[in-house]
Amino acid sequence: MMKRLLTLSILMMSLTVVAQQVDITFELNMSSVTTADAVWIAGGGNFENPGDNPAYQMTETSPGSDVYTVTVTRDVGFSSYYTFTNGTCGDYSCKENLAGLPCGDPGNFNDRFLPPVSSDTTILACFGQCSTDGTCDAVETSDVTFRVDMNDYAGSFSTVSIGGTWNGFNPTEFPMTETSPGSGVYEITLGFTDGLTYEYKFIEDGGVAGEEYYETLAVGLPCTMTSGPFTN
Structure with missing residues (x-):
């Protein structure tokens, strides 16, 4: 009888912990x-x-x-x-x-x-605001045009895109368009929230082969920002 009561007590304690x-x-x-x-x-x-x-x-x-x-x-x-x-x-x-x-x-x-x-x-x-009722204040945005000249790039490529901190560096979401056939210059215009800082890279061929398809930037260049192992 004592053993049965002890088992029941342990079971009740376990149920109490789970319920909390x-x-x-x-x-x-x-x-x-x-x-x-x-x-x-x-x-x-x-x-x-x-x-x-x-x-x-x-x-x-x-x-x-x-x-x-x-x-x-x-x-x-x-x-x-x-x-x-x-x-x-x-x-x-x-x-x-x-x-x-x-x-x-x-x-x-x-x-x-x-x-x-x-x-x-x-x-x-x-996201990025302190409201506690689930609403977002209106934010000011600005259009930013990115343009990259690929004429001095020694490798071969079919497409050029851009990725950054605003989209997890997704290599295919924002393909760039050549300004004119054969110009070798690609551009895209995107809207961004004013006052925030974004990092980005230009990407060739949708990053299909991994990190090496993202542009390589040297640490310390005036146009770069280094966060841990990443220089963008």
């Missing part, structure tokens, strides 16, 4: 930016790097809604720093920029902070 969990839903409005090929919640030591775990990739609530969501289950009292990324960038070059904003902690990479959660919770946010 909450669902945390993050709902992110991406209308403030041009959305890349994937949107992630990442960082904080709890959400891993963007692209490492499919459980943290956010999905669009409906086609064209520009609202992305993901739900995670955690123990009661869970808290963490976190950020959102517009693209799959292991170096966090495509993370939202909250520098100087009240929802970004300068002591923790300007990430957001989720205070301890005691019940099922939905967090409403806008």
Whole structure:
């Protein structure tokens, strides 16, 4: 009888521990930016790097809604720093920029902070902004024309494109057009949010053979920025 009571007590304790969990839903409005090929919640030591775990990739609530969501289950009292990324960038070059904003902690990479959660919770946010109701303030945008001269390039190529931190350096999303047949000069015009910094590279043949199809830039050139092993 004593053994049966002990087993029952252990089972009840186990059930109690399992029950002390909450669902945390993050709902992110991406209308403030041009959305890349994937949107992630990442960082904080709890959400891993963007692209490492499919459980943290956010999905669009409906086609064209520009609202992305993901739900995670955690123990009661869970808290963490976190950020959102517009693209799959292991170096966090495509993370939202909250520098100087009240929802970004300068002591923790300007990430957001989720205070301890005691019940099922939905967090409403806008990419790169601090609204808490899921709306995005209107943003000013400007058109930027990129033009690259390929005439001095020694290799062979069929197409030229551009990729950057705004789209996870996707090599095929933004093909460039030759300004005139045989000119060897390619260009494209894209719209960007004012006040933000973007990194980019020109890419040949859609990057089909990997990193070597992205232009190679020397560290220290005045037109470059180096983040870890990447110079863009």
